[in-house]
Amino acid sequence: TQSLQGKRALVTGGSRGIGAAIARRLAAEGADVAITYERSADRAEAVGAEIRKQGRRALALQADSADASAVRGAVNAAAKEFGGLDILVNNAGIFRGGGPIDAVTLEDIDATLAVNVRAVVVASQAAVAHMGEGGRIINIGSNLASRVPDAGMSLYSMSKSALIAWTQGLARDLGGRGITVNIVHPGSTNTDMNPADGEQAEAQRARMAIKRYGKADDVAALVAFVAGPEAGSINGAGLTVDGGANA
Numbered sequence: 001t002q003s004l005q006g007k008r009a010l011v012t013g014g015s016r017g018i019g020a021a022i023a024r025r026l027a028a029e030g031a032d033v034a035i036t037y038e039r040s041a042d043r044a045e046a047v048g049a050e051i052r053k054q055g056r057r058a059l060a061l062q063a064d065s066a067d068a069s070a071v072r073g074a075v076n077a078a079a080k081e082f083g084g085l086d087i088l089v090n091n092a093g094i095f096r097g098g099g100p101i102d103a104v105t106l107e108d109i110d111a112t113l114a115v116n117v118r119a120v121v122v123a124s125q126a127a128v129a130h131m132g133e134g135g136r137i138i139n140i141g142s143n144l145a146s147r148v149p150d151a152g153m154s155l156y157s158m159s160k161s162a163l164i165a166w167t168q169g170l171a172r173d174l175g176g177r178g179i180t181v182n183i184v185h186p187g188s189t190n191t192d193m194n195p196a197d198g199e200q201a202e203a204q205r206a207r208m209a210i211k212r213y214g215k216a217d218d219v220a221a222l223v224a225f226v227a228g229p230e231a232g233s234i235n236g237a238g239l240t241v242d243g244g245a246n247a
């Protein structure tokens with residue numbers, strides 16, 4: 001049998017990239033999957049259609065992660081549609097304010113903190129109201145959360161670093177309810193955010209021990225394992241998928 005048979009999941013930012021790969025993978029393991037998106041309605045519907053084709057229930061919800069009430073609404077809508085929630089993957093994220101620190105705007109700071117940090121807190125809070133024993137919260141961090149190898153990424157790195165302590169603390173908060181909380185740190189992964197043929201790609205590849213850009217499916221495979229029944233003792237942990245870039 002599939003490892004996530006009968007489980008109900010929500011993946012934020014599931015219309016493209018790593019989030020879409022996670023949504024498809026959770027469905028392939030037997031879960032019903034809701035996704036949120038900001039702008040890509042067509043892509044989100046396409047991911048939903050693929051999930052339904054696998055025989056699972058799917059829901060595509062427009063919800064800007066910068067809007068706390070929209071995030072809460074999406075979590076509650078998914079739980080209502082599926083009759084509960086077992087897995088939350090906080091994946092939606094943005095890279096803003098790259099480049100010289102003098103050019104970082106207040107808007108970059110607010111948007112980064114709202115989407116990469118506040119939405120994770122809000123979604124988790126809303127989700128645990130619907131979760132029971134065996135629940136799983138999986139945050140998508142970054143290998144830039146624990147090591148900042150270059151200039152021009154301080155703001156982004158700070159936002160992802162905040163999720164490490166949040167993950168550890170929430171694991172403590174929810175241990176008594178049998179819910180695990182973990183953080184998966186992708187390294188350079190070929191998506192719209194970080195294309196393998198982009199301007200910064202060569203410098204990133206040079207830092208890796210295995211000099212090959214990651215695929216969204218590499219991250220999805222680990223998330224599916226952490227979401228599954230064999231991962232019950234993995235808790236408050238950071239798991240890196242970065243080709244050895246941080247080694």
Ligand code: NDP
Pocket residue numbers: 012013014015016017018019020036037038039040041043063064065066091092093094095115140141142143185186187188189190191192193194
């Ligand atoms: P993409 O930019 O390729 O895709 C981002 C996804 O998140 C899209 O589905 C997008 O929806 C959604 N999203 C973005 N902003 C919002 C918002 N305000 N509200 C709701 N949804 C939103 O990113 P990746 O797939 O590359 O990244 C996914 C996660 O992995 C992020 O948290 C990122 O920081 C992290 N990461 C990525 C790495 C990489 O190399 N790619 C490395 C390390 C971490 P829409 O289509 O509607 O815009």
